[in-house]
Amino acid sequence: MSKKQPKLEARDLNAYYGDFHALKNINIAMEEKNVTAFIGPSGCGKSTFLRLFNRMNDYIDGFKVEGNILLDGNDIYQKDVRVDELRKQVGMVFQKPNPFPKTIFENVVYGLRIQGIKNKAVLEETAERSLRDAALWDEVKDNLNKSALALSGGQQQRLCIARALAISPSVILMDEPASALDPISTAKIEELIYELKNDYTIVIVTHNMQQAGRVSDYTAFFYMGELVEFNKTKTMFTSPKDERTQNYITGRFG
Amino acid sequence: MTNSEKNRLKDKAFQVFGIFCTFIGLVVLGIFLFDIILEGAKRIDWDFLVSLPSRRASRAGILTAWVGTIWILLLTTIIAFPLGVSAGVYLEEYAKKTKLANFLEINISNLAGVPSIIYGLLGLEIFVRQMRLGSSLLAGALTLSLLILPIIIVTTREAIKAVPRSIRDGSFALGASKWQTVWHQVLPASFGGILTGIILALSRAVGEAAPLIVIGALAYVPFTPSSPLDEFTVLPIQIFNWTSRPQEAFLTNAAAAIIILLIITFMLNGIAVYLRNRQQKKIKW
Known part of the structure; x- marks a missing residue:
């Protein structure tokens, strides 16, 4: 790893759902403008870990975090951190496309609207830029006032990506963004991720080994709440150090 | 076999x-x-609708009764709607799942089962006597609001619950606060359901006579109310009064008034059904 300031970092991180120890002593540092994939069998804690970086676990009753999560070197779980400010920097795309039951345009500018931005030119300009960046503009430019629910699943997911891009984050968290999509839509999302890493730091949770191999620069393998192995994706897929990693990537369990 | x-x-x-x-x-x-x-x-004819009550059945009309009913409907809506919806939103979105919240929940459901006449007695003591509102429209509307609040709270919660978690997550992830999420996402998406609940609750309130009789609403009011502090009567009380008269002609009057009351109730239910269907068509999760 290089010596420059990591974009995202976890130090001695433990997390609990009530009595259940979901994440165990995790240390990891992710570089800027790279794609890091989190892989591992269901229930290994990778989604829980991902959701720590924009504090989406805050609303879960009985959830507790120990240790530090740092964004650009600043602990995001300090008392004086404002969660809404944090989420402007760390966007998120969910497993199932979750467009709001509003128009395409209103979906994209939602993040700006709740910041109180009313200037029509700014909203329109941002909507176009975000939709272009999410490779959706050409498909929807004539239908911006149609309901987002009328789009196909793959389009909906790209709309959710556009929505996240609209508030200009520096990090984008993706929780199995293609698992509910068909292969063609999946390919489009993967291409998009490849494009987006020029400007954004991306962390993606995936169940799909090939996908991790295709899109990510680094891969982290989680098992039973532990970070078993973290390395360059190429290294990890060709010569994993841990036996559990090897077994998982070769499909012997999970 | x-x-x-x-x-x-x-x-x-x-x-x-x-x-x-x-x-x-x-x-x-x-x-x-x-x-x-x-x-x-x-x-039923025009005269029946626009005549004041009278001792002579053939000249008696229901003007004061239906105007009173409309007043009561409006005032009850104004009072119960914000209270009930706010309470429902609080319980569903904000309240932590503590023992206290549990206790509140159970008792709100219990309140929905309390006989309406008990609410009348409560209204008589609190609104009519302690707050010195007298047997006014306001006292009546407040009493009926108490009566339908539990129904509104419960239906609001049900409607809000039907909004998927993923919509809230999407909103939070874009930096929205809880209130912004409730205001911009949860309420618009559940509004049809909430409105349906409120209308059904109102259609129950419209038919109530007992609690209003208890707080002292009169059968004979020779004028239409012009402010919330005026005395009043409503259709169910008028009907109750007429059916207890011995003369045959008053029974006919009662039947006619029942038809008007039913029309109001059916209209309310019709609006509720319409809103529900429209909502179901508009949003498919």
Whole structure:
């Protein structure tokens, strides 16, 4: 790893759902403008870990975090951190496309609207830029006032990506963004991720080994709440150090 | 007889029984409507709607009663809507799942089952006597608001619960606060359901006579109310009053007033059904 300031970092991180120890002593540092994939069998804690970086676990009753999560070197779980400010920097795309039951345009500018931005030119300009960046503009430019629910699943997911891009984050968290999509839509999302890493730091949770191999620069393998192995994706897929990693990537369990 | 024949027979038997059960309610309603319309329809004309009450049945009208009913409807809506919806939103979105929240929840459901006359007694003590509102429209609307608040709270919560978690997550992830999420996402998405609940609750309030009689609403009010602090009567009280008179002509008046009351109730229910259908068509999760 290089010596420059990591974009995202976890130090001695433990997390609990009530009595259940979901994440165990995790240390990891992710570089800027790279794609890091989190892989591992269901229930290994990778989604829980991902959701720590924009504090989406805050609303879960009985959830507790120990240790530090740092964004650009600043602990995001300090008392004086404002969660809404944090989420402007760390966007998120969910497993199932979750467009709001509003128009395409209103979906994209939602993040700006709740910041109180009313200037029509700014909203329109941002909507176009975000939709272009999410490779959706050409498909929807004539239908911006149609309901987002009328789009196909793959389009909906790209709309959710556009929505996240609209508030200009520096990090984008993706929780199995293609698992509910068909292969063609999946390919489009993967291409998009490849494009987006020029400007954004991306962390993606995936169940799909090939996908991790295709899109990510680094891969982290989680098992039973532990970070078993973290390395360059190429290294990890060709010569994993841990036996559990090897077994998982070769499909012997999970 | 083989087993499968037996099963088919049972199936058939239940089907017939089910049809019978379904029709009992409908038939009773049908007979009731037929009887009322036969009795009262001929009495309904413009004069009946715009005349004040009178000792002579042929000259008596329901102006004060239906105007009072509309007043009560409006005031009750204004009072119960914000209270009920806010309480529902709080319980569903904000309240931590503590023992206290649990206790509150159970008791709100219990309140929905308290007989309306008890609410009348409560209203008599608090609104009429302690708050010195007298037997006014405001006291009546406050009493009925208490009566329907539990229903509104429960239906609001149900409607809000139907909004998927993923919508809230999406909103939070874009930096929205809880209130912004409730205001911009949860309430618009559940508004149809909430409105349906409120209208059904109101259509219950419209038919109530007991609690209003307890707080002292009169049967004979020779003027239409012009402010919330005026005395009043409503259709159910007028009907109750007329049916307790010995003269045949007043029974006809009562039947006619029942038709008007039913029309108001059916209209409210119709709006509720319409809103529900529109909502279901608009949003498919």
